[in-house]
Amino acid sequence: MLTLFAAESTEVNNPILPVFPEIFWGALTFGLLYVLMRYVLLPPVLRTMADRDQSLRDDWDAAKAAQAKAAGADAELANALAPAKAQAAVLIETARTEAEAERAEIIGAAQTEIDAMRQLANAEIDAARIEAMSGVGPQVADLTAQATSRLMNRPVDAAAAQGVVNRIMSERS
Amino acid sequence: MSVNLFAAESETGGLKFPSIENLVEWPAYLFDGTFAEFNKIALISVLSMAIPTVMFLASGRDRVPSGLQNVVEGSVEFIDKQVILPAIGPEGFKFRPLLLSIFMFVFVGNMFEVIPTFQMPLNARMAVPLTLALLVLVVFVTVGIQSQGLGGYLKSSLFPPGLPKGLYLLVTPIEFLSTFLIRPFSLAVRLFANMLAGHILLVTFGVLCIALWRSDFLVVILPFSFGMLVALTGFEIMVSFLQGFVFALLTAVYIGGAMHPHH
Numbered sequence: 001m002l003t004l005f006a007a008e009s010t011e012v013n014n015p016i017l018p019v020f021p022e023i024f025w026g027a028l029t030f031g032l033l034y035v036l037m038r039y040v041l042l043p044p045v046l047r048t049m050a051d052r053d054q055s056l057r058d059d060w061d062a063a064k065a066a067q068a069k070a071a072g073a074d075a076e077l078a079n080a081l082a083p084a085k086a087q088a089a090v091l092i093e094t095a096r097t098e099a100e101a102e103r104a105e106i107i108g109a110a111q112t113e114i115d116a117m118r119q120l121a122n123a124e125i126d127a128a129r130i131e132a133m134s135g136v137g138p139q140v141a142d143l144t145a146q147a148t149s150r151l152m153n154r155p156v157d158a159a160a161a162q163g164v165v166n167r168i169m170s171e172r173s
Numbered sequence: 174m175s176v177n178l179f180a181a182e183s184e185t186g187g188l189k190f191p192s193i194e195n196l197v198e199w200p201a202y203l204f205d206g207t208f209a210e211f212n213k214i215a216l217i218s219v220l221s222m223a224i225p226t227v228m229f230l231a232s233g234r235d236r237v238p239s240g241l242q243n244v245v246e247g248s249v250e251f252i253d254k255q256v257i258l259p260a261i262g263p264e265g266f267k268f269r270p271l272l273l274s275i276f277m278f279v280f281v282g283n284m285f286e287v288i289p290t291f292q293m294p295l296n297a298r299m300a301v302p303l304t305l306a307l308l309v310l311v312v313f314v315t316v317g318i319q320s321q322g323l324g325g326y327l328k329s330s331l332f333p334p335g336l337p338k339g340l341y342l343l344v345t346p347i348e349f350l351s352t353f354l355i356r357p358f359s360l361a362v363r364l365f366a367n368m369l370a371g372h373i374l375l376v377t378f379g380v381l382c383i384a385l386w387r388s389d390f391l392v393v394i395l396p397f398s399f400g401m402l403v404a405l406t407g408f409e410i411m412v413s414f415l416q417g418f419v420f421a422l423l424t425a426v427y428i429g430g431a432m433h434p435h436h
Binding site: 019026029037044 | 209222226235269300311
């Protein structure tokens with residue numbers, strides 16, 4: 001039969017008062033747990049925890065030492081590189097100055113050459129224009145005289161027309 | 174001899190609640206009538222010792238803890254940080270085995286309240302709380318005498334400094350009762366009464382559930398009663414832990430007081 005409650009005792013005990021067998025078993029088992037805890041159970045756990053703490057502390061110290069060493073190496077590298085960097089800066093500045101001067105010289109020479117070429121071309125253009133004008137002038141004067149003569153129905157002096165055309169062309173050029 | 178499961182319902186159909194003796198007194202399994210009578214309480218005492226032992230022995234020793242090792246190391250750290258350091262200070266670490274044993278023994282013993290087939294907290298019987306409280310009394314008195322000497326300890330315990338001399342006639346007996354009788358008594362009664370009350374509550378709702386299950390119309394109330402039973406079971410788990418913690422903490426406070434009377 002499945003029982004839910006404790007046995008009904010024929011003796012009437014006060015349920016609040018302690019009974020000796022339970023004190024005996026309670027004291028015995030607690031005493032045993034304490035002895036085991038003190039001498040058997042706890043020491044290895046504490047050792048494991050202490051080892052872990054020590055290991056973490058060692059790793060932390062090693063990491064800090066490595067960090068300091070890396071920082072020292074960085075500083076050493078920076079010190080070693082400083083003269084080279086300064087020298088490189090001087091070289092770069094010199095090269096830049098020289099390149100700038102050379103560029104200005106080349107540009108100046110090219111500009112001079114361009115100016116000369118432009119002047120020469122302008123002279124050639126002027127000469128060509130003058131030559132063209134001198135070639136076309138009599139024909140234009142002739143045409144102008146003929147056209148004017150037809151418009152006015154009377155003869156126009158060719159020399160006078162030539163003079164007028166020459167004057168106009170010289171004004172336009 | 175025994176009351177069966179459905180005895181919660183009386184012959185007239187009403188609720189028959191078992192007497193308090195039926196809830197906390199258990200028949201002997203072995204050695205009946207001797208000083209070592211072995212009943213359910215004795216079995217729970219043995220299990221309350223065996224379970225922490227097995228837990229500690231079975232826990233791993235890995236650098237990265239997991240599973241049971243977490244529980245064990247967490248318990249040790251809990252006692253260190255929440256009990257020893259606040260109540261005693263770093264010199265209290267030598268009491269770690271005692272305080273950890275008290276915490277584990279009380280907590281595991283209390284947890285049998287909610288373990289099926291047991292459903293009886295070890296500390297709902299006065300024997301174990303009283304034994305532990307007397308042990309605590311012996312420990313803190315011994316620590317006090319070791320730290321201050323017999324005269325110094327009695328002086329610091331019974332004669333609080335800064336009072337007019339005439340008041341010592343009144344204060345010293347009160348301090349004596351407070352330190353050497355009320356402290357262990359209250360320690361034992363606090364644990365015992367809490368666990369007994371929780372046990373009675375769970376039995377009450379358990380009996381109520383049985384009676385409602387067998388009733389005709391009132392069965393509609395059963396879900397509420399069962400819900401309360403479940404909720405109180407969760408509450409009792411919390412109380413089990415809390416009582417273990419409080420017992421260990423007060424032990425540490427008493428030891429700390431005996432070591433440092435002026436703090």
